[in-house]
Amino acid sequence: MLETIGPLESAAKAAFYVVAAGTLAGAWAAVSARNLFRAALGLAVALFGVAILYLFLEAEFLAVVQILVYVGAILTLLVFGVMLTARIADPSVPRWNGQAWGGLAVAAVLGLGLAHLLFHAPWLAPVDAAPAALPELGKTLLSTYLLPFEVLSLLLLGALVGAVFIARKDPE
Amino acid sequence: MIIPLSHMLVVSAGLFALGIFGALTRRNAIGILMAIELILNSANLNLIAFGRARGDVGGETQVVALIVIGIAAAGAVVGLALVLAIFRHRQTISADEIKLLKG
Numbered sequence: 179m180l181e182t183i184g185p186l187e188s189a190a191k192a193a194f195y196v197v198a199a200g201t202l203a204g205a206w207a208a209v210s211a212r213n214l215f216r217a218a219l220g221l222a223v224a225l226f227g228v229a230i231l232y233l234f235l236e237a238e239f240l241a242v243v244q245i246l247v248y249v250g251a252i253l254t255l256l257v258f259g260v261m262l263t264a265r266i267a268d269p270s271v272p273r274w275n276g277q278a279w280g281g282l283a284v285a286a287v288l289g290l291g292l293a294h295l296l297f298h299a300p301w302l303a304p305v306d307a308a309p310a311a312l313p314e315l316g317k318t319l320l321s322t323y324l325l326p327f328e329v330l331s332l333l334l335l336g337a338l339v340g341a342v343f344i345a346r347k348d349p350e
Numbered sequence: 351m352i353i354p355l356s357h358m359l360v361v362s363a364g365l366f367a368l369g370i371f372g373a374l375t376r377r378n379a380i381g382i383l384m385a386i387e388l389i390l391n392s393a394n395l396n397l398i399a400f401g402r403a404r405g406d407v408g409g410e411t412q413v414v415a416l417i418v419i420g421i422a423a424a425g426a427v428v429g430l431a432l433v434l435a436i437f438r439h440r441q442t443i444s445a446d447e448i449k450l451l452k453g
Contacts, residue, residue, distance in 0.1 A: 187352055190352050191352060191353065194352075194353050194357070198357070198361045201361065201365065202361065202364045202365065202368070205364070205365050205368040205369070205388050206368055208368075208372065208384050208385070208388060209368050209369070209371055209372030209375075209376065209381070209384070209385055209388070210372075214378055214380060214381060217381060217384060218384065221384050221387065221388070224365070224388060224391070225387075225391065228365075228391045228394075228395055231358065231361065231395060232395075232398060234352070234353055234358075235353075235358070235398050235399060235402045236402065237398050237402070237412055237415075239412065240398065240412050240415055240416065243416060243419060244419065247419050247420075247423055248387070248391070248419070248422075251423060252387065252422070252423055252426045255426060255427065255430055256380060256383065256384060256387075256426070256430070258430075259380050259383075259430045259433055259434065260380055262434065262437070263380065263433065263434065263437045263443050272377060273376070273377065273378075273381075274375040274376065274377060275375055275376070275377045275445070275446055277374055277375055278375045280374070281370075281371050281374035281375035282371060282375075284370060284371070284374060285367040285368065285370045285371035285374070286367070288363075288366065288367050288370055289363055289364055289366070289367030289368075292363035292366070292367070293360050293363055293364075296356050296359045296360055296363060297356055301355065301356075302404065304355055304403040304404065305403070305404055305405040307404075307405030307406070307407065308407075309402065309406070310406050310407060310408060310409030310412060311409075314407065314408050314409050315408075315409030315412055315413070317408070318408040318409050318410060318413050319409075319413050319416070322408075322410075323410075323413045323417075326413075326417055327417070330417055330420045330421065333420070333421065333424050334420060334423070334424050336424075337423075337424035337425075337427050337428050338427070340428055340431070341427045341428055341430070341431035342431075344428070344431040344432060344434075344435050345430075345431040345434045345435055347438075
């Protein structure tokens with residue numbers, strides 16, 4: 179932690195709170211919008227906001243991957259699913275099931291409880307370390323964690339084949 | 351790190367609570383999938399925040415987060431394939447109406 183706070187730093191802090199508020203607003207839209215397409219747009223805002231939060235944490239590579247995989251791939255897939263299945267323009271379809279208040283209570287207890295814990299738990303003090311450099315990250319990914327990396331590629335292959343098998347037309 | 355650790359964690363907790371709310375209350379199965387993506391994102395954000403605060407020289411936490419992102423992608427793909435298959439057979443993806451196994 180630096181002793182003095184320059185104007186650039188306070189600007190960065192203000193930007194953080196704006197991005198955090200935007201992320202949470204997008205997440206709220208994603209779980210509450212009546213029109214599922216708008217929910218997908220809210221999810222896009224939330225995922226993009228998380229990518230910017232990764233930049234605040236100096237994890238640049240992860241921010242790029244977040245945008246490529248989540249905003250670029252998963253969200254496109256979800257929008258495809260919405261357009262193929264849901265009656266998105268029908269306002270008579272209720273957005274929540276009968277457990278809306280119970281779900282809200284569970285979420286509120288979880289969120290507020292976690293926030294309370296976060297501010298009162300005796301965390302270890304942050305260490306003043308440099309962020310992981312990209313070459314180091316690449317070395318770690320392809321040496322120490324090579325096996326999980328390869329298992330992940332097998333998992334993705336299996337998911338690809340399985341998804342094609344499940345979603346294909348039934349042979350009559 | 352300019353941002354205090356606890357502030358980042360509060361954002362992550364908020365994302366998690368919203369995701370839980372969506373997963374519990376959404377009627378549309380794709381809505382439930384979206385909420386699950388939110389939960390996975392909040393877990394990743396939490397992990398990266400802790401890694402950054404406690405010193406992560408080799409980038410281990412980022413590697414774990416990358417693997418989580420990959421698994422989330424696989425989960426979303428299979429989940430959507432299941433949703434499409436259910437829609438083809440039953441013409442609905444409302445989680446309330448899919449109760450084939452209910453006695």
